[in-house]
Amino acid sequence: MPAYGFEVYKREDGTAQLRQNPRQADVIREIASRLLAEGGPETPAEIADDLNGRKEPTPRGARPSKRIADSGRTYKWTAAGIRKMLKSEALMGWKMESRPVSGKKYYVTVPVVDKTGSKIRMAEPIFTDEEWRTLQARLSERSFPVSPPRHVTPFLDVVRCGYCKGKMRMHVSRRKTKSGRSEYPKFRCVSPRTAGGKTQYGCKEQVSWEPDRLLAALELHLMKQFGDVEAQERIYVVGANHGIRIREIEDLVSAIKADTEPGRRYGTALARLQAEEMLGKLDTEYKSLSEASTVDRWEYRSVGKTWRQMWKASATPELETLLRENGVRFLCYREHFELFSPERLKM
Incomplete structure (x- = not known):
């Protein structure tokens, strides 16, 4: 499939x-010239709107x-799409290939090189x-780093709406007052729903809580239910492969019995006692190796401290990971909270 701008014949x-x-x-070429125009260059978003208005495929x-x-289905020009297209070296006529990105689910397209x-x-x-x-220099100049959000939702994967079980995020309302601009943060349910043909965020119950009160309640419920229980972290364990040693033991047992x-x-009677002792030890080892798990699995191991x-x-991100991996959920209702935790965490 040739890149946009080219065709096969x-x-x-x-x-x-x-x-x-x-x-x-x-x-x-038109898009590039509009981006490079002296005095009044256009943005990719402005160019995309114009191309869509002209119904340019x-x-x-x-x-x-x-x-x-x-x-x-139809497609529209976007600022991101224009930038991606203009950064592709395929526009210079080079032969390209897609390569997977390690640890990711997407591919990157790079030029093919010969020997x-x-x-x-x-x-x-x-x-x-x-x-x-x-063109590449101009595109780099017009790239702006994305600033991290000022208000990151703590315990995002732990705190849930009690009614729809969806996530609750930190939402900050800003209002100007006589003393200056003020911010009013709240945890709000953000589950999407359709109302009047439009997508709205927040289930019908519209649950919301002030952060200080919600987090204080989370701590209170956690400490009450399993504050003095030893905390455990989830570890991925690769299954052991004892096949070689098991076969060795089987060969040894056969050889000893033959001797x-x-x-x-x-x-002799004395030597036979030694053989029986050896066979007993090998039998114990054989049973232990046979019963050992050969399947990759998750295990919970103590971190050496209580939850309290x-x-x-610990910092909030570490606590959030620990709670999430242990299957803990903090459900928020209009008038109360409820802590859900696995039986193994309960005292």
């Missing part, structure tokens, strides 16, 4: 080649699959080398 000898798609290449919309075409380490050009580039460098016959190593000690000494 067959030459007279039947070989498939890659060449620029005139209309798509013009759209790409997007890269995916220009070549929809049969399934998408049959569904009637000499050189990129392979499949078609005439849409930009000159100088135009490409200028207990008259005239063999353990053929952990609560006083």
Whole structure:
């Protein structure tokens, strides 16, 4: 599947080649020129709105699959889509391939190189080398780091709405007062629901609590139920493979039993006692190895402190992880709270 801006065609000898798609290449050059315009450059979002207003087909919309075409689904230009398209080296005619990102579920597209380490050009580039460098520099200038949120919800995976069991997030209302701008944080249910044909956030009960009161109640319930219980963390254990040693023991047992016959190593009464002792030890080891789990599994192991000690000494992220891994949920209702915890945590 060629990148947007290119198309496949067959030459007279039947070989498939890659060449620029005139209309798509013009759209790409137009977008670049508008981003690079001196004095009044446009933003990717402004350009996307204009292209959508003109009903210009997007890269995916220009070549929809049969399934998408049959569904009637349409696509729109977006600022992120424009930036991603203009950063792809496919626009310079290079042969590209998708590679998985370690530990992730998505792929990155990178140029293919030959044995000499050189990129392979499949078609005439849409930009000159100088135009490409200028465009990439401008795109980098217009990249802004995303600031971390000021109000991070503590115990996000632990605190839940008692009615819908959905998550509750920290929501901050801001109002100007005579003394200046003030903030009013609250935990609110954020489960999505449809009302009047629109998506709204927060179940019908609209549960909300002030953070100080909710967190104080969480601590009170935790300490009351299992504050003096030894805290445990969840550990992933790789199953042991004792197959080699088990086969060794089986061979040893057979050999020792054979040597207990008259005239063999353990053929005398005294030597036979030694053989029986050896066989007993091997039998015990064999049973132990046979009963050992060979399956990868999760296990809970003590951290060496009680929950009360952990609560006083640990940071919120560590406590949240510990509570989540132990299956603890703190349910919030309009008038009360309820702590859900597994039986093994209860005193």
